[in-house]
Amino acid sequence: MTANRLQVAVLPGSGIGREVTAEAERVLAWFVRHRGLEVDVAHPAYGPEAYKATGRMLPDASLATLKGAHAILFGAAGGPEYDVIPAAEQRAGGLRFLRKELDLFANLRPVKALEATLDASTLKPEVVRGVDMVIVRELTSGIYFGEPRGIETLADGRRRGVNTQVYTSDEIIRVARVAFELARSRSGRLCSVDKANVLESSVLWREEVVKLHSAEYRDVELSHQYVDNAAMQLVRNPRQFDVILTDNIFGDILSDCAAMITGSLGMLPSASLSAPDALGRRHALFEPVHGSAPDIAGQGIANPLGAILSLAMALRHGLGRDDDAALLEAAVGTALGRCRTGDIAAVGQARASTAAMGQAVLDALEG
Ligand code: IPM
Ligand code: MG
Numbered sequence: 001m002t003a004n005r006l007q008v009a010v011l012p013g014s015g016i017g018r019e020v021t022a023e024a025e026r027v028l029a030w031f032v033r034h035r036g037l038e039v040d041v042a043h044p045a046y047g048p049e050a051y052k053a054t055g056r057m058l059p060d061a062s063l064a065t066l067k068g069a070h071a072i073l074f075g076a077a078g079g080p081e082y083d084v085i086p087a088a089e090q091r092a093g094g095l096r097f098l099r100k101e102l103d104l105f106a107n108l109r110p111v112k113a114l115e116a117t118l119d120a121s122t123l124k125p126e127v128v129r130g131v132d133m134v135i136v137r138e139l140t141s142g143i144y145f146g147e148p149r150g151i152e153t154l155a156d157g158r159r160r161g162v163n164t165q166v167y168t169s170d171e172i173i174r175v176a177r178v179a180f181e182l183a184r185s186r187s188g189r190l191c192s193v194d195k196a197n198v199l200e201s202s203v204l205w206r207e208e209v210v211k212l213h214s215a216e217y218r219d220v221e222l223s224h225q226y227v228d229n230a231a232m233q234l235v236r237n238p239r240q241f242d243v244i245l246t247d248n249i250f251g252d253i254l255s256d257c258a259a260m261i262t263g264s265l266g267m268l269p270s271a272s273l274s275a276p277d278a279l280g281r282r283h284a285l286f287e288p289v290h291g292s293a294p295d296i297a298g299q300g301i302a303n304p305l306g307a308i309l310s311l312a313m314a315l316r317h318g319l320g321r322d323d324d325a326a327l328l329e330a331a332v333g334t335a336l337g338r339c340r341t342g343d344i345a346a347v348g349q350a351r352a353s354t355a356a357m358g359q360a361v362l363d364a365l366e367g
Contacts, residue, residue, distance in 0.1 A: 006039045006319050009069035011046045014082070015292025016302035016354075017075025023304035023358030024073060024311045027328065030365055031315070035324055042069070046093070048081040057085060057093025066102065067283065071318030073311065074287035079294040100140050102283035104272035105171070106178040107139040107251065108313070109289060111238075111258045111268065116336035120263025123235060131261050133241040134186070136179040137251025139272055141171045142201075144248045167201045167247065172208040174275060179245035180217040186242055189221045193230045193246040193254065205247065227254070234258050255289060265290045266303030269310035271317045284318040286310040300354050305332055308361055327365070335360035 008028070012021035031037040044062035051057045066072055077095050091097060098104075113121070113131040121128045146164030153159050176192070183190040192209045194202035206224060213222045225233065227250045233240060234254065238261050246254060259265045268289040276282040288306030296302055309332060316325035338360065 006037070006071070007042065007069045008039045008071050008073060008314070008319075009042045009044055009065050010073045011044065011066075012075040013047055013077045013292065015076055015079040015294050015297040016290075017077065017292050019297070019300060019302050019354045020288060020304040020307035021073060021075035023354060023361075024307040026358055027308050027311055027361055027365075028073075030362055031321075031324055031328075034365075035321075035327075037319070037321065037324065039319070047077065048085060051085050051089065051093075055089075057089055058098070063101070066098070070281075070284070071314040072283075072285040073307075073314060074285055075307065076288070076290065076292035079292040079297065096144060098285070099272060100145065102285065103140060103274040104283060104285055105138060105140040105275070106175050106273045107135075107137040108178075108182070108271045108273070108317075109135040109137060109251075109255045109258075109268065110270075110313075111135065111255075111261055113262055114267070114333060114336055116333075116339065117263050117267070121261060122263070123238075123261060127238065128261055128263075131238045131241075133238070133244060133258070134182060135244045135246065135251055135255050135258060136175065136182060137255060138167075138171065138175040138247045139251075140248075141167055142248035165199060165201045165249070167205060169204065169208050172205050173212055176209050176212050176245055177216075178273070179243055180212065180220050183220045183243040184217070188219065189223075189242040190217075191223045191225055191230070191241055191244050193225050193227050193244055193250055195227050195250070196224070197226055201247075209245070230254060231257055234261070259289055264303060265306070267305045267309070269306055269313050271310070271313040273317060284314070286314040286318065302354050304354050304358050305336075305361075308332060308358065328361075331361050331364035334364035338364070 010021060010025060012018040032039060042065050044065040045059055046062055047057060050059055082090060111131065111133050113128045118125040118128055143163050143165040146166035149163050151159060151161045179190055194205045196202040196206045231254060234257050259268050262268065270287055270289050272285045274283040288310050290306055293302060312325045312328040315321040315328065
């Protein structure tokens, strides 16, 4: 490990996470060979294998490696391999813990309709064509982390499950700032999504977003939608959105909904970022939006484009290589354009060969 080289940590995880991450690593190797990218790639022990060997899902040494990385490439977690791991250990080493431990509060989930896969969407092509939005989801607070939480048995024998939706002003402001900055760098429109007609945490959310807007971001066009309306608008007219800002649980739900605009969850990348420290360094984890898909794992048919596009986000947001990120995104577009119609339909349904799709991107990079 050399101080001035970029550090990349790869956590393929389980299920199709392994297959798609292998393709992303092949593409990363291309950038090392052809674009002078200088990286050390580490594979810290993680997940069911680490648990079997050490009794810990995320051993301390692995966590230290992750904390020192400029970019973490994550595949997918969960599935039957996790059944042997006690629930407490799963919590201690799971994705939710990792997000909190690395303070990855800003989750960027771009949703872009690609011409080659328009037909794969369940929505009409004329509704989907041209969609290009980013959902900025708050990732380390809200109902996912709020206390009190738990399941208790009441005196009369009934059971009660409790979770708490909670936001503080600083948590709202820091993620709103990320969204405003992003909107400013794009078309200048931001839609903040909440449930301020019912929830106090959302009333505060809206007040803080409005305050920040008038103090620092008047050049950005700000609108607000209630989350139920936003879900409807996403399928009614998704082109109205540029940047969407929302909280943890609403972002979880809306991002799956928005994913289907592209016809395939398998195509979507994400970036989860912390605030920069005094030296400008921040933690950054990149993962496809899809899960470990145990039903198709091990068959070599998972769509690797979400993982490969996550690598593009890593090049941009973690490794400071904007040009390489753009090159890779263009190559994915070219690769899709070159696919036979049958392959394209297959990509939309994640039924194309994983290795062939990875190779198609490498071929497109070669020109
Ligand atoms: C996501 C996932 C996770 C979440 C799960 C796996 C905990 O659905 O990243 O969207 O709910 O945040
Ligand atoms: Mg989700």
